[in-house]
Amino acid sequence: xxxxxxxxxxxxxxxxxxxxxxxxxxxxxxxxxxxxxxxxxxxxxxxxxxxxxxxxxxxxxxxxxxxxxxxxxxxxxxxxxxxxxxxxxxxxxxxxxxxxxxxxxxxxxxxxxxxxxxxxxxxxxxxxxxxxxxxxxxxxxxxxxxxxxxxxxxxxxxxxxxxxxxxxxxxxxxxxxxxxxxxxxxxxxxxxxxxxxxxxxxxxxxx
Amino acid sequence: xxxxxxxxxxxxxxxxxxxxxxxxxxxxxxxxxxxxxxxxxxxxxxxxxxxxxxxxxxxxxxxxxxxxxxxxxxxxxxxxxxxxxxxxxxxxxxxxxxxxxxxxxxxxxxxxxxxxxxxxxxxxxxxxxxxxxxxxxxxxxxxxxxxxxxxxxxxxxxxxxxxxxxxxxxxxxxxxxxxxxxxxxxxxxxxxxxxxxxxxxxxxxxxxxxxxxxxxxxxxxxxxxxxxxxxxxxxxxxxxxxxxxxxxxxxxxxxxxxxxxxxxxxxxxxxxxxxxxxxxxxxxx
Numbered sequence: 278x279x280x281x282x283x284x285x286x287x288x289x290x291x292x293x294x295x296x297x298x299x300x301x302x303x304x305x306x307x308x309x310x311x312x313x314x315x316x317x318x319x320x321x322x323x324x325x326x327x328x329x330x331x332x333x334x335x336x337x338x339x340x341x342x343x344x345x346x347x348x349x350x351x352x353x354x355x356x357x358x359x360x361x362x363x364x365x366x367x368x369x370x371x372x373x374x375x376x377x378x379x380x381x382x383x384x385x386x387x388x389x390x391x392x393x394x395x396x397x398x399x400x401x402x403x404x405x406x407x408x409x410x411x412x413x414x415x416x417x418x419x420x421x422x423x424x425x426x427x428x429x430x431x432x433x434x435x436x437x438x439x440x441x442x443x444x445x446x447x448x449x450x451x452x453x454x455x456x457x458x459x460x461x462x463x464x465x466x467x468x469x470x471x472x473x474x475x476x477x478x479x480x481x482x483x484x
Numbered sequence: 485x486x487x488x489x490x491x492x493x494x495x496x497x498x499x500x501x502x503x504x505x506x507x508x509x510x511x512x513x514x515x516x517x518x519x520x521x522x523x524x525x526x527x528x529x530x531x532x533x534x535x536x537x538x539x540x541x542x543x544x545x546x547x548x549x550x551x552x553x554x555x556x557x558x559x560x561x562x563x564x565x566x567x568x569x570x571x572x573x574x575x576x577x578x579x580x581x582x583x584x585x586x587x588x589x590x591x592x593x594x595x596x597x598x599x600x601x602x603x604x605x606x607x608x609x610x611x612x613x614x615x616x617x618x619x620x621x622x623x624x625x626x627x628x629x630x631x632x633x634x635x636x637x638x639x640x641x642x643x644x645x646x647x648x649x650x651x652x653x654x655x656x657x658x659x660x661x662x663x664x665x666x667x668x669x670x671x672x673x674x675x676x677x678x679x680x681x682x683x684x685x686x687x688x689x690x691x692x693x694x695x696x697x698x699x700x701x702x703x704x705x706x707x708x709x710x711x712x713x714x715x716x717x718x719x720x721x722x723x724x725x726x727x728x729x730x731x732x733x734x735x736x737x738x739x740x741x742x743x744x745x746x747x748x749x750x751x752x753x754x755x756x757x758x759x760x761x762x763x764x765x766x767x768x769x
Contacts, residue, residue, distance in 0.1 A: 316657060318600040328600065347576025347583070347626075348606065374597070374606065377512045380618060381625070382611035383576060384509055384519075385604050386661050406596040413601060433657060435602055435649050 316433040320412045326470040328411045329400035331363035337395045342376035349383040351376040371408035389417040396420040425460040507666035519609045519622040520664045525712035529570040531588035537638045550655035559700035561709045575628035577608035587629045595634035603631045605661035627662040
């Protein structure tokens with residue numbers, strides 16, 4: 278974990294090192310995946326952190342499918358190893374759309390799925406329907422060993438139409454469907470953003 | 485340390501998934517199979533709310549064009565028909581209840597999902613084979629498209645204001661999910677089901693070759709192409725939320741119940757014309 282009172286290896290305060298790393302990594306992320314694209318608004322790490330009321334790192338203790346009206350939802354219980362944002366809690370409960378129940382199944386493309394025993398860092402927000410993952414699959418980083426992976430499969434990022442901008446010639450962009458970081462780095466980046474909020478861009482402000 | 489972390493991150497960030505072009509949604513659990521509609525004549529309703537961002541007739545036109553884009557493919561014989569309006573608020577599938585496929589724009593606080601989601605499609609299918617409803621695994625029995633009008637402004641190609649997100653692109657993409665297709669992966673950036681959009685693109689309003697491959701793998705054209713039985717549509721094209729239950733949502737227009745429309749006749753006539761137009765056979769066997 279990051280100790281903000283200590284010094285980094287190069288003699289700079291840790292926050293400075295972390296912030297520089299955040300900026301560097303975000304630059305790489307933006308260079309690789311600057312598509313603003315599709316049906317979910319693209320959220321970079323500061324955007325995810327800003328949206329999340331709770332960020333937790335833990336292991337899935339249970340997955341329970343239930344029917345809510347016509348929907349099948351999966352209620353996830355995450356045993357929290359660490360709460361990176363929000364009030365400390367021994368476990369986190371949230372729901373994702375989709376699941377299997379009584380021979381039927383429902384799928385909502387783009388929504389993350391969780392399996393019992395799986396370790397993850399999750400970004401949660403409060404909605405009218407309870408705690409949900411921020412930005413669908415964007416808000417889940419699966420942890421395997423010392424590495425955390427965000428998978429964007431199933432997500433589409435749309436283009437905002439703003440007057441003449443829509444007349445630009447199409448540009449090809451490279452978007453990564455999978456981003457992997459050391460989990461310690463991810464947590465350090467999250468903490469750095471939590472403690473020094475980075476302003477959201479105009480495109481990230483909800484009405 | 486900084487160099488090490490940065491280098492590690494850069495290297496790992498560069499590793500991306502190598503996936504197939506189009507994908508079909510799969511059943512859950514062991515031995516997954518691709519999901520799809522059993523019949524090729526599929527009905528949907530438009531929610532009478534329309535969109536706050538445009539005239540109702542514009543919403544209908546855009547929505548119906550989005551679905552029509554998927555049925556004008558020579559190598560597939562799937563047909564998706566607008567059969568009316570509904571005031572039903574629920575999505576998904578409730579056994580024993582009225583279950584219709586619908587497109588609904590959630591406005592004014594009705595969007596209950598993550599605020600950053602523009603639209604999503606809920607597809608219900610048979611995960612196990614059992615009974616008459618589910619003779620085979622993977623059969624889609626209901627699909628609903630929800631659009632987030634609560635947090636986003638939508639526009640259309642012909643909207644002089646040109647502000648917001650393109651509704652045609654959005655619905656064309658969701659119509660692919662409606663049919664059981666999943667997102668196209670890297671290397672196919674022109675596809676409607678591609679997971680990203682180049683800056684300024686509007687191509688998702690039409691299908692590219694990869695979209696068509698996915699569609700035709702799921703619903704290959706047969707020879708001769710069987711005719712869809714005529715959709716029996718109520719005179720006012722309106723389905724009340726409390727209509728009688730029906731067994732499933734496929735080819736369901738025959739169960740549309742008449743009711744008092746809450747909108748003027750204009751939109752109803754437009755839907756009727758669009759539906760009749762789409763009923764026209766596309767191919768001569």
